[in-house]
Amino acid sequence: MSADDTSGRPGHIRLTSHPPASDAELLSIQWGAPDPLTRGPVIGTVTNRLRRNVIGSHSGAYGIYRALAVAANALPRGHRADLTDTRPTDRVGPYPQWFDPERIVSLDPFGADVAEIYAEQIAAGFDIRPTIAITQAHIDLPELREAIAAGRLVPDGRFLLDSGSARVTKIALEPVWWLPGVAQRFGVVESDLRRALFEETGGMFPELVTRSDLEVFLPPIGGQTAYIFGEPADLADTGKPLSCRVHDECNGSDVFGSDICTCRPYLTHGIEECIRSAQGGGVGLIVYCRKEGRALGEVTKFLVYNARKRQAGGDTADNYFLRTECVAGVQDMRFQELMPDVLHWLGVRRIHRLVSMSNLKYDAITSSGIEVGERVQIPDELVPADARVEIEAKMAAGYYTEGERLDLDTLSAIKGRGL
């Protein structure tokens, strides 16, 4: 029985922890080290304090459900995952980008391969879990069937099947933050970042401020999912044309088809572009980021919708950003600064067609060292009736467009539906 298999609960609760007196049991993390054994595994165990080398726990926000499962006696404390047969369906990397500690700061490059890389440590009882999982799937979207019917897509039996299904490799990634690198990305002092993360969440994880020796944080937030059309290895080949969309979650449109924004139409257009790219000898990539409502959450988003629709003069494009700022204090909390990490992890160095008009995403991608060729605007006929306000306001504010940017007078004339 390993030291991590403690099914009983210790009698004494420690409210804040300090570095262990002995570090014999601690595998430390040297972020960016090329040799994964020198780099060290990410260990988020909650049952063996001596072996923990991160702040937080695994599974992002779902750690709370895991805790509920233990509380409800549905899951034994210290359960260890049986990783038999779970290994990635496709290999990603290693790429040189993995070994520049400042290039990737918000995910663990070795996160998909821990069962293989750290087999010995796992056998010795260390609780090491994957933070990335790679599988394959067939996806079947009504919009793809519509594109086939309209002749925009043609099934090829390989990337796009006669049934209308597309073949993908899909990758789920949990956030693993190297705090020194995250602080640098935002241009702030690490201790200030740690303090804000602690204080502004109402006191989550005192270790953020007591354990400066722990540099890695597993934040309880949603992660990312990458959908690859074509060969994953081709993402790193600048000679293979890459069409890519980085999409931030919008449940109201992505799932329910709300007509107030362009999210799902732009996403499905991006998928169409990806399939065409794969069929043309290239590759396609969609990255889906769990940042609902500009990372403000859906309650704030719906409050803003009401304020937009009710303001004097109605829902006009000139006041589009102002209403969000009144409610949330900022226009946007998505912080694209961390987003390019997943692209570097996949080996991307050039995006031939970026299916996004966002200047924030473009700036984050290009300033991280990835070249961008064309930018692909959402086709005008895909903009839903009530979403004209959003898209015109964004273009006026700096979003990419082949057309004209409207001036303030014209923007104030672009008006959405009332309540």
Added chain:
Amino acid sequence: MSADDTSGRPGHIRLTSHPPASDAELLSIQWGAPDPLTRGPVIGTVTNRLRRNVIGSHSGAYGIYRALAVAANALPRGHRADLTDTRPTDRVGPYPQWFDPERIVSLDPFGADVAEIYAEQIAAGFDIRPTIAITQAHIDLPELREAIAAGRLVPDGRFLLDSGSARVTKIALEPVWWLPGVAQRFGVVESDLRRALFEETGGMFPELVTRSDLEVFLPPIGGQTAYIFGEPADLADTGKPLSCRVHDECNGSDVFGSDICTCRPYLTHGIEECIRSAQGGGVGLIVYCRKEGRALGEVTKFLVYNARKRQAGGDTADNYFLRTECVAGVQDMRFQELMPDVLHWLGVRRIHRLVSMSNLKYDAITSSGIEVGERVQIPDELVPADARVEIEAKMAAGYYTEGERLDLDTLSAIKGRGL
């Protein structure tokens, strides 16, 4: 300037907090009290410790992004939301269910109306934020257009427009847990629940164990969204036929149309049922719960997919649950125990047609005191090719079906696609 508008940061970091010496500033919470002023507002301020009456902070998991915004100097500390024009588009309740403290334990019944109810306290400087937002939308789904083309739905110009768009009232709800009630719901002692939530998350929120005087917890997890077809007030009228689906998030199917499960097809079928119910003089309700991959998260889900596809004998229905249990330690972490709260908040006492085959959901709903008439199975033609394994395994394990439950031998013959 109110006491909450502290833009500077205090010099001293308090790692764990204890009850304030004076409670002159504290508005306490008496969960379940009918008078909202007696009940008291939920105050998650992170800048005024004396006025905080909960553990955690607002916006669920997006509190971390808010903290990042402060760290990055994009958001001033102590920003207060301007709630002008954000009030609900539709009134919900109050219903008698709101005032039974054990009936609703995981959301704040007054959460949509705080700007009105607590106007005086907000004016006095208390930072009181909505945890529920209610708005209206038009939703446009390709599946609805297909249903119209097939004659299954007919536009009526009111609930379903000629364009194929449906009119909805939609409601976003953030989790607000009254810990004594949550503990009771799971049949555990409150102090054990608090300790598990603290220890099993790697030490999140020491106040869970130090502040037994704070009974309300804002957990950093995703919430729920309710989509109502027809009049929201009709949900509380048992004489109006109600079709309802409670749907747990599955990004891979709901957004991307993966064919390994029935999630999106069942969801869009549920929406179709809801529209027909509204058109027939009743009402429809979809509740969308952020519980990706059975609340195990998407990394675990993809690991399980690989293990299923690779196991000896292939992906067979008889081993469907086993593979999840090997990886995660449990078959499911969704804990339907808290799910009925949103139904009680909406005044629901009878669901005429429950568009779900889940016995766990059915049991949770009916044992919470809501009657269920019919249960609506997913139409056989909507089950995707590779999802037969899932649906047959679930039916054999207790899911509702009008058809036969397969025995073990037959289950082992139901096989999904290989990798």
